[in-house]
Amino acid sequence: xxxxxxxxxxxxxxxxxxxxxxxxxxxxxxxxxxxxxxxxxxxxxxxxxxxxxxxxxxxxxxxxxxxxxxxxxxxxxxxxxxxxxxxxxxxxxxxxxxxxxxxxxxx
Amino acid sequence: xxxxxxxxxxxxxxxxxxxxxxxxxxxxxxxxxxxxxxxxxxxxxxxxxxxxxxxxxxxxxxxxxxxxxxxxxxxxxxxxxxxxxxxxxxxxxxxxxxxxxxxxxxxxxxxxxxxxxxx
Numbered sequence: 001x002x003x004x005x006x007x008x009x010x011x012x013x014x015x016x017x018x019x020x021x022x023x024x025x026x027x028x029x030x031x032x033x034x035x036x037x038x039x040x041x042x043x044x045x046x047x048x049x050x051x052x053x054x055x056x057x058x059x060x061x062x063x064x065x066x067x068x069x070x071x072x073x074x075x076x077x078x079x080x081x082x083x084x085x086x087x088x089x090x091x092x093x094x095x096x097x098x099x100x101x102x103x104x105x106x107x
Numbered sequence: 108x109x110x111x112x113x114x115x116x117x118x119x120x121x122x123x124x125x126x127x128x129x130x131x132x133x134x135x136x137x138x139x140x141x142x143x144x145x146x147x148x149x150x151x152x153x154x155x156x157x158x159x160x161x162x163x164x165x166x167x168x169x170x171x172x173x174x175x176x177x178x179x180x181x182x183x184x185x186x187x188x189x190x191x192x193x194x195x196x197x198x199x200x201x202x203x204x205x206x207x208x209x210x211x212x213x214x215x216x217x218x219x220x221x222x223x224x225x226x
Contacts, residue, residue: 001169034212036152043202043216044152055214087152091211094166096142096154 002026002090006099012107013078021073021102023088028068032092035064035073038101039084048073049091075104109133109215111203116220123193127220129186129203134215137181140206142213143188145199145222153199156188157211171197193224 003026013019023033031051036044046055048064051071061076075082083106088099115127127143143156156177157166165177176189186203200221204213 032211036213038152043218044213045216046207046212046214049207049210049212049214089152089154089212094157095168096157096211098152098154101151 001095002029002093002097004088004090004097004099006086006088006102008102009100010103010105012105014107015078015080017078017107019075019078019082019104021075021086021088021104023066023071023073023099025069025071025090025092029090029092031067032090033064033066033071034089034091035062036087036089037082037084038087044087047086078104109205111205111215111217113201113203113217113220116201116222118223118225119193120226121194121224123224124189124191125193125222127188127190127201127203127222129217131184131186131203131205134205136179136184139208140211141179141186142204142206143175143177143186144202144204144213144216145197146202146219147196147199150199158186190222193222195224197222198224 005024033051035048038044052064063074085103110132112130155168158177174192178187200219202219203217205215207214
């Protein structure tokens, strides 16, 4: 199985900051990497797929990059509604696996 | 508008069974592959099962293989998860999730149904 390691597990930031979250796969997954946002009590929402493609309607302050084993989610100019937990997921092979999550908290 | 509505969760004793259902609407259900994903209280996301459009291709996480069975009824726009021999570790919120067309990312999720396994 492909293990997904996310870091950091939590980050404190202020509105307007730039936050970077990394995700490392235990083996190459080409660009089959997705990022999800989850707010408390809500279902996850897909933000980015194929490592760098924004889902329609997702603000452009979100961006993704990487391929192979190392990936990054960047949130530029953090907004109040961005405080949430973010998960990466490899979609290269079964079993699909998620990273452990990164909680973005208000400083 | 895409909607996924899960039902069937509840409290069950260890060793018991439950059948979860997911009613889909707002899209051509038979054209999309589907998944079940769960989240234990306060924990991360765990993908547990996938089913292709024609039910011929099915996959499970090792944690549920042999105990859970995914199925779908395209005539009823419904997805199911039969869960047998439930354990305390299966306690979680169970989400039904639709894949993007031709891909394995989940672009729509239901609100989940809670399964609690306890004596």
